[in-house]
């Protein structure tokens with residue numbers, strides 16, 4: 374974490390050591406925005422949560438002027454002033470778009486959840502507020518990518534597909550890729566339902582390792598045995614709450630990148646949980662009305 378004026382930028386040291394790119398994960402403090410909701414005030418950090426925040430997404434509670442100002446401040450802190458920012462309308466897909474081929478229009482950004490390029494001067498930016506941001510750098514071909522991975526994108530292996538696109542277009546070899554997984558909601562806080570457990574079970578042989586709780590029972594479509602009525606003696610109509618499990622999105626994406634051929638020693642993960650640390654990050658799950666962080670990467674000319 375480094376300070377840049379009133380902002381604090383989270384960096385991945387292995388990416389920071391590369392002299393030919395800029396990158397960073399934004400954090401909450403600083404900026405020109407104030408979250409109006411009481412939830413934010415109650416969250417960890419108290420007064421801090423009510424303070425000025427660096428909201429980088431065009432949310433309904435914030436003014437576009439504030440967001441534009443915050444983005445400018447953040448891009449300046451990344452030393453990316455001259456770069457052309459490229460953002461997405463994120464739709465929890467597995468679509469990876471080539472950033473330098475997107476039209477430079479003031480209108481709606483293109484739909485997708487990953488950006489990649491080998492051309493300097495483009496700042497690839499994905500927005501998150503619990504989902505996992507992933508930055509990729511191919512150190513041989515000097516190509517880069519920014520990926521937004523929530524549970525749906527993770528299920529569709531968006532990180533692996535982005536590397537596949539980089540291989541097709543630039544000849545990227547996975548063994549040359551450095552991957553940095555930024556702050557997302559942790560295993561501690563990311564409770565999901567049986568439908569998520571079943572989908573992961575159907576697509577990943579090792580999915581069990583990424584879940585806490587009665588994963589096998591949920592994946593098989595059973596109820597949690599602890600809740601069976603003949604054990605709890607609940608009268609009919611008093612249905613127990615449906616059992617829940619906790620998902621580790623970071624572990625899932627680390628495994629997917631490993632299976633894609635990225636050496637484990639080149640995959641770096643942030644320890645921060647966005648929901649535990651609303652003093653430093655935005656958490657949609659914890660706060661509902663909250664800001665958006667940006668993870669960005671760009672090639673220097």
Ligand SMILES: [Zn+2]
Pocket residue numbers: 558559560561562563646647648649650
């Ligand atoms: Zn947590």
